Amino acid sequence: MSTNSLVSHLARIRSKQPWLVMNAAEKFSVSGSNHKSISHFYSFQPKASVEQTFAIPDGCVDILFDCDGSNPNAAVFGTPLEAITIELNKDHRYFGARFVSGVMPDFLDLSAAELIGRHYDLLDVVPQANQLFNEIVNSTDFSQQAAFFGKFIETQNERKPSMLTAQVLRNIYDSEGSVRINELEDKTGYSARTLQRQFGADMGMSPKAFCRIVRCQSAVYGLNHREKVTFSDLACDLGFSDQSHFLREFKKLVNATPLDYLNRVKHQNYLESIQYL
Known part of the structure; x- marks a missing residue:
């Protein structure tokens, strides 16, 4: 890529x-x-x-x-x-x-x-x-x-990731963060050890940690933009093992439960607060 x-x-x-x-x-x-x-x-x-x-x-x-x-x-x-x-x-x-x-x-x-x-x-x-x-x-x-x-x-150079990291990133994004390390092994043809080492060198974290970030952002986007949100459906869509796992993870990464966050977004008219120029 x-x-x-x-x-x-x-x-x-x-x-x-x-x-x-x-x-x-x-x-x-x-x-x-x-x-x-x-x-x-x-x-x-x-x-x-x-x-x-x-x-x-x-x-x-x-x-x-x-x-x-x-x-x-x-x-x-x-x-x-x-x-x-x-x-x-x-x-x-x-x-x-x-x-x-x-x-x-x-x-x-x-x-x-x-x-x-x-x-x-x-x-x-x-x-x-x-x-x-x-x-x-x-x-x-x-x-x-x-x-x-x-x-x-425009005057600065880019830091280019390795081709392997680029492939891993693409798979993480395509799955909205729900891809597992054994699936990445199958998709890339490289061992988990090699994937961890190269991804860590390029991104500063493990593929699993980056998956958590992408799932967190996908959950926030879903709560911000979906008209009707069912937490169990959102958890399933993002590959969580169950709703309670999703609730714990969301609270840790966003500092609010999904329900508290959803109520805050609605109360604040979140999307109307953003002015696009």
Whole structure:
């Protein structure tokens, strides 16, 4: 599978951070990107009443700029493996760039494993980003910020995964995360040990961990977009052994039960909170 084909396939994968959307004071602004490694750009200001915001597993690398006039900063966030608390300043405006799920930016002076569940100061790991940082934090226009980042990313190289990892990713996405390691052995012709080693080198985690992320995102998407949701049907669709397994897994990865999450989404008019530009 070519790199272009992989990125094209990855671009179809959904990546959601619902707590950022639901905890935005106003509209959560989203803009697409012409660059194949960027999923989208986003901008928001947290609600003053929110005490905690959570990030959930999405398989993505985010670069988040705090555009405060007196003390701006920017951080690189790797995907968490479970729901984690993130600290946001309630009166600050944020701009973010989210990479396509599974894409590891090559301009970061970090391995894939070093990114998992961690964050770093942007200028510590991307010394050449000084101009980008100044342009974005000194702008109040979302479209202009996206253009600045788009111009920067065009000058950077891609970190290409191995052909084996590309094949494994495709199978994980096609199954919405329900494929098992023995099935991956059959599909790729490689042993579980080889699959684990190569995938870990490229992605910083095991295929099983990435499957959990994709199933988590698929569950969130289903709750966000289905008009009628039956938890038992959703659990079955995503390959869970039973509904109780699905409920436990969802709570661990999203920090809410499916029912609590569904009620919150409906109460917040989740989809109406997103402003597409």
